[in-house]
Ligand SMILES: Cc1cc2nc3c(=O)[nH]c(=O)nc-3n(C[C@H](O)[C@H](O)[C@H](O)COP(=O)(O)OP(=O)(O)OC[C@H]3O[C@@H](n4cnc5c(N)ncnc54)[C@H](O)[C@@H]3O)c2cc1C
C-alpha cells in the first residue's frame with residue numbers, strides 16, 4: 001500500500017474536513033463548554049456522524065457498515081482533532097466497534113444498528129488507576145448463575161455518563177499483572193449496582209468514575225471468550241491508540257496552523273515575528289515533527305488494516321510519536337503567541353488542554369515508548 | 379558563637395514563637411497568598427497575625443533599611459532569615475509587586491521623600507501595586523509603547539491603554555510607563571506612579587486559560603498625574619523600567635525552585651505506581667523525572683550562587699535574564715511532569731478530589747512564566763547580546 005491516501009480516502013478526508021469545519025468547529029466546543037454541557041457532546045452532531053456514514057467505517061458490510069479500515073477512521077479523527085470537535089466517535093465507532101467485531105452476532109445485532117444511526121454511545125471502562133496499566137486490571141467478575149457478577153472501580157471512562165452501555169474489562173481468573181484471565185463484558189447503563197459519577201476534564205470533555213458493586217450480567221454480555229479477553233482488549237486498545245494518535249495529529253496540526261498564521265500577522269520591533277529566525281527554525285522543526293508523526297500514524301493504521309503482527313509495535317510508535325509531536329505543537333503554540341496565547345478568549349489554549357487529555361488516553365508517550373522497548377525485548 | 383550564629387539562634391526562636399501553625403502549611407494556590415492593599419480581606423486570623431508581627435519586625439522586607447519599613451538586615455542575615463523560614467515552611471507574610479519590583483526601583487531611583495512614603499506603605503502591605511508596562515502593540519518590543527502623558531505644567535494628562543496588567547482590578551496604585559516625548563524612543567518615556575482610583579482609569583478583566591482572571595486591560599482616559607509622582611528623571615523612565623525588570627525576572631525565576639520538596643520523582647511515587655524493587659513502574663517516566671531532579675538541584679545551586687554574587691555586586695548585570703529563562707523553563711517542565719505523574723486524576727477540572735482541578739490549573743498557569751516579565755525568546759536575545767556580545771543580536 002502506498003504511504004499516502006488513495007483517491008477514496010482523500011475524498012473521505014475532504015468531506016470530513018468540510019463537515020467538521022462547518023458543523024463542529026472550535027467555536028462549537030467552546031459553546032458546549034460555556035453551557036456546561038453535561039454530556040460533553042451534542043447528540044444531534046452524533047446523529048449527523050451517522051448520516052455521513054462515519055459511524056459505520058469499521059462495521060462490516062454484512063452488518064450494514066462500510067467495511068472500511070483504520071486509515072479511514074483516522075482520516076475522520078484527524079479532522080476531529082483539528083476542530084476539537086467533541087463526539088463519541090473514538091470510543092464508540094472506533095474502539096468500541098473494534099471490540100464488538102470480536103463478539104458474537106447477537107452483540108453486533110444489538111448495538112451496530114444504533115451506532116450506524118448515530119444514536120448509540122458506548123464507553124470504555126478499562127483504567128483503574130491514574131495511569132493506564134491495562135494488565136493490572138483487578139475488577140473481579142465472578143461466576144453467578146449462568147452469568148457473572150462484577151465488582152470493582154474504573155476511572156477515566158470517557159462519556160461514561162452519556163453511554164448506553166459500557167465495555168468493561170474485568171478479571172475472571174489470574175491476578176493483576178497477568179494478561180490471561182481477563183474477560184470483556186458489555187454492561188447496560190441501567191444495570192443495578194452500577195454507579196456512574198460524571199466529572200469534567202481539563203479539555204471540557206466528560207469522563208466518569210464507575211463503581212461496579214456486584215453488577216449482574218448474563219453470559220450473553222461476554223465479548224469473545226471468557227478468560228481470553230486480552231485478545232479482544234488488545235483489538236480495542238490498538239484501535240483506540242491508533243485512533244487517538246490520529247486525533248493528536250489533528251490537534252497538533254491545528255495548533256501549528258494557528259501558530260504559523262500568527263507568525264505571519266503579529267508585528268513587534270517593526271517586523272512580523274515570523275521574520276525572526278529563532279521562531280522560524282522552531283516552526284520548521286515543528287513541521288518536521290508533525291510530518292513524521294503523521295507518517296507513523298498512517299503506517300500503524302495500514303498495518304492494522306492489513307492484519308500484520310507488526311501493527312502492535314507500530315501502534316505504540318504512532319501513539320508515542322504523535323503524543324510528543326502534538327505536545328510540542330501546543331507548547332510552542334502558546335509560547336509563540338505570547339500573552340494572547342494565555343487567554344481563554346483565544347483558541348490555542350483549548351488545543352493545549354485537548355492534547356493533555358488525549359496524550360493520557362490509553363497510555364501516554366512514555367508508556368508507549370516503554371512498550372516499544374518491551375516488544376524489542378530490552 | 380559568631381554574630382551570625384547568634385542571629386540564627388534569635389531568628390529561629392522568634393519564628394518558633396511568632397509564626398502561626400497555619401502559616402507553615404504549603405501555599406496551595408493564589409488563595410493562600412497574602413497580597414495586602416486597601417481592600418485586602420485576610421483569609422484567616424493567622425494570615426493577619428503573621429503579617430502584623432512581621433511588619434512590626436521589618437520582616438516583610440528584611441533587607442530594606444529601617445526608615446523605609448525594613449529590618450536593615452545584611453545580605454548574610456537576610457539569607458539566614460530565609461533559610462530559617464524555609465526550614466519551618468513559613469509562608470511569606472506578604473507578597474507584592476511593591477516588594478519584588480517597585481521597591482528595589484525606588485530604593486535606587488526614588489527621592490528620599492518618595493522612599494519614606496511609598497516604601498513604608500509597601501512594607502506594611504497597605505498599598506497594592508500593579509505594573510503598567512505592556513500594551514497591545516508593545517509586548518516584547520516594550521520601548522515602542524504609545525500611552526501618552528501630555529505636559530500640563532504641574533501635571534500630566536495620561537491617555538492610552540495597557541494590557542495584561544496583572545491584578546489591575548484589585549490594585550490600589552500602578553507604576554506605569556508613559557511616553558512623555560514622542561520624538562525620542564528610548565529617552566522619551568517616564569516612569570509614573572498613580573492611584574487606580576484616579577478619574578479616567580478603568581480596568582477590564584481578561585480570563586486566563588486556567589479559568590482565573592488575574593489580569594486586565596487597563597484604560598486611561600485623561601488621567602491627571604501630578605508631577606511629583608515621577609520616579610527618576612523626566613524622559614529617563616526606561617532606565618527605571620529596565621532596572622525594575624531585572625528584579626522582576628529574578629523574582630519569576632524563583633518559580634524554578636519549586637515548593638522546596640527535594641525530589642519531584644519521590645513525590646509522584648504513589649500516583650505512578652512502583653514495581654517490586656520500589657522503582658517507578660514506568661522506566662521512561664522515571665528517567666525523565668531523574669533528569670528533572672538533576673536539573674532542579676543544579677538550578678537550586680545556581681540560584682544560591684546567583685543570589686550571593688548579586689548581593690556581593692559580582693554577577694553579570696544581565697544574569698537575571700539567564701535565571702529567568704532557566705527557572706521558568708524548568709518550572710514548566712516540572713508541571714508537565716506533575717500532570718504526567720498524576721495521570722487521569724490530574725485531568726479533572728472541577729471535582730472535589732482534584733480540589734477543583736488545582737493541578738491542571740497550576741500547570742496551565744505556568745505556561746505564562748516564560749511569557750510574563752519578558753519572554754524566553756527575549757531572554758535569549760538579551761543573553762546573546764549583552765553577555766555573549768554576539769554581532770547583530
Ligand atoms: C564530513 C563532511 C563531508 C563533506 N563533503 C563535502 C563534499 O563532498 N563536497 C562539498 O562541496 N562540500 C562538502 N562538505 C562541506 C559542507 O557542505 C559544508 O561544510 C557545509 O555546507 C557548511 O559550510 P561551512 O562548513 O562553510 O559552514 P558555515 O556555512 O560557515 O556554517 C557554520 C555554522 O553556521 C550556521 N549557519 C550558516 N548560515 C546560517 C544561516 N543563514 N542561519 C542559521 N545558521 C547558519 C551553519 O548551520 C553552521 O552551524 C562536507 C562537510 C563535511 C563535514
Ligand SMILES: Cc1cc2nc3c(=O)[nH]c(=O)nc-3n(C[C@H](O)[C@H](O)[C@H](O)COP(=O)(O)OP(=O)(O)OC[C@H]3O[C@@H](n4cnc5c(N)ncnc54)[C@H](O)[C@@H]3O)c2cc1C
Nearest residue numbers: 335336338339509511512517518542544746750751753755
Ligand atoms: C500571566 C501574565 C501576566 C502578565 N502581567 C503583566 C503585568 O502585570 N504588567 C505588564 O505590563 N505586562 C504583563 N504581562 C505581559 C507580558 O510582559 C507580555 O505578554 C510579554 O512581554 C510578551 O509580549 P506580547 O504578549 O505582546 O507577545 P509578543 O511580543 O507579541 O511575542 C509573541 C511571540 O514572539 C516572540 N518574539 C517577539 N519578539 C521576538 C524577537 N525579537 N526574537 C524572537 N522572538 C520574538 C515572543 O517571544 C513570543 O513568543 C503579563 C503576561 C502574562 C502572560
